[in-house]
Amino acid sequence: MTRWSIGDLAKASGLTVRTLHHYDEIGLVVASERTPSGHRRYTPDDVRRLYQVRSLRQLGLSLEEVRSALSRSDSLRPIFEAQLASLTAQAQHVEALRSRLTALLDGHTPESLLSTLEMMSVHESYFTADQLGDLRSRAAALGPEAVEALKASWLELVARLRQHMADGTPPSDPRVVELARQWDELGAKFTGGDAAVQAAAQRSWEENKASISSRIGWPADDGLVEYVTRARAAR
Amino acid sequence: MTRWSIGDLAKASGLTVRTLHHYDEIGLVVASERTPSGHRRYTPDDVRRLYQVRSLRQLGLSLEEVRSALSRSDSLRPIFEAQLASLTAQAQHVEALRSRLTALLDGHTPESLLSTLEMMSVHESYFTADQLGDLRSRAAALGPEAVEALKASWLELVARLRQHMADGTPPSDPRVVELARQWDELGAKFTGGDAAVQAAAQRSWEENKASISSRIGWPADDGLVEYVTRARAAR
C-alpha cells in the first residue's frame, strides 16, 4: 500500500506512463524498487521526488536544470533567477514577433504581404538590428496609416525605377533624377527627419556599399541601387 | 554571375550552409541548377524564394507553415492570424511562468522554496486551475509579507500535526482539536474569508475526498488529512 505502480502514479501526477519511463531511463526519478518480474514500485520518497520534479518543470526548467536544482537544493535561487531572465528574454522575443505580425495584419492587403516581407528581409541585410529597431519605433510613432502610405509610395517608386532601368533610360534622365530625389525624400520620411537615425542609416549604407553586391544576394536589387546612386550623382 | 554558390548565399542571407542543405533536402528551397560535379547553383528565383522563407521564419512560422504559405500565396492572412493567436497564447504562458517565479523569488528564503513548491504541486492536485487562480490573485491582494506569514504558520501547523500523528496522539485530543481549528482558520485566511472561494475549495475537497488517496500520490499526506478530518469531527 505504500508502494505505487507506474500507472497509478501516472494518474495521480497527471503525467503519462511514458514520461515516467523516461524519467526512470535518464535517472531523474527512478523507481527504487521492482517486483520480481520487473514491474516498477515507487516508494513514498520516489513520489515526493516526482512531485518536486513536476513543480520545477511547471516553472519551465529543463530536465537537466531540474536535476541540478534537486542535487544541490540550496542553490535554487540563482537557478530561478536565471530562469526568470530567460523567460523575460523569451517574452520580449514573442512580443517582438507579435508586434511585427499585428503591424503587418493591420496595414496590408493580402497581395502586398509577401512583397513587403521581401523588402523587410532585404532591409535587414542593409541595416543592423539596432537601426531597424529605431526605424520600427519610428514607424510605430507615425501610426499605421502613415506607414502604409509611405510603403505604398515606396513600392510604386521602386516599380517605376525598375521599369526605367529595364527600358534603358539613362540615370541622368531628368525623370529618373526626380524619382531618385523622391527616393531620398521618402528615405528621410522613414527616418522621421531624425538626423541621428538618418546618419546611422547613411553610415550603414556607406560602410556596406562596397560589399553590398555580395551580401544582398539579389542581383536585380543591386542594379537598382547603383542606378539610383548614379541618378543621385547626376543631380 | 547570376548564379550563387551555397557558401556565398549563406553569407548573404545570414543562414548556414547546413541550413541551406536542409532546405534543399526537404524541398523548401531547392537549388534549381547543379554544376556537372554536383555543386549547387542558386538562381535569382531561388534566392528570392529563400528571402521569402527567411522572412516568414522570422515571424515564427514553422518550415511546414512556410511551405504552405508559399504554395498558396493568397491565404497568407489566415496563416498570420493563426500565428498571432499562437504567439498570444505563448506570451500568456510565459507571463504566467514569470509571475509565478517572481512571486516565489520575492517571498521565500532558499530553504523554503522546495517545500513550497511541493505544497503548490499537491495543491494543484486538489484544486482546479481556476480555483488556484483565485487563490493566487487573493494572495497577490494580501501582499507578499502576509502570504509569507501565512505560509510559515501553515508549515509549522503541518509539522506539529505530523508529530502528533507519529506520536500516536488520538485525533480527539484537545491539543489536536485545537490544531485542527487553526488549520481551518488558516484555510479561511487563505481564501480571504471570501465565501465563494471558500465554498469552491470546500466543494472541490468534498468531491474529491473519496478518490484523494489515489490521486495525491503521497500517502503520508493522506494520513494527515484524515487525521485532521477526525479531529474536526471530534470538535
Next chain:
DNA sequence: GCTTGAACCTCACGCCACGGGAGGTCCTAC
C-alpha cells in the same frame, strides 16, 4: 485453478530544425 483482458515490460523509431563531423571530391590561385 483457469482464463481473459488490462497493465506492465523492453526496444526502437519518429518529431523539429538543424549542428557537427567523417570521409571524399572539386575548384581556384599560385
Next chain:
DNA sequence: GTAGGACCTCCCGTGGCGTGAGGTTCAAGC
C-alpha cells in the same frame, strides 16, 4: 602541379517525450 579551401553525401545527436510492436505479468471473475 599542388595546396587549401569550398563543396559533396551520409549519418549521428539534440529534448522530451509520443506511439507503436511484440512479449510478459497481474487481478478479477468463473
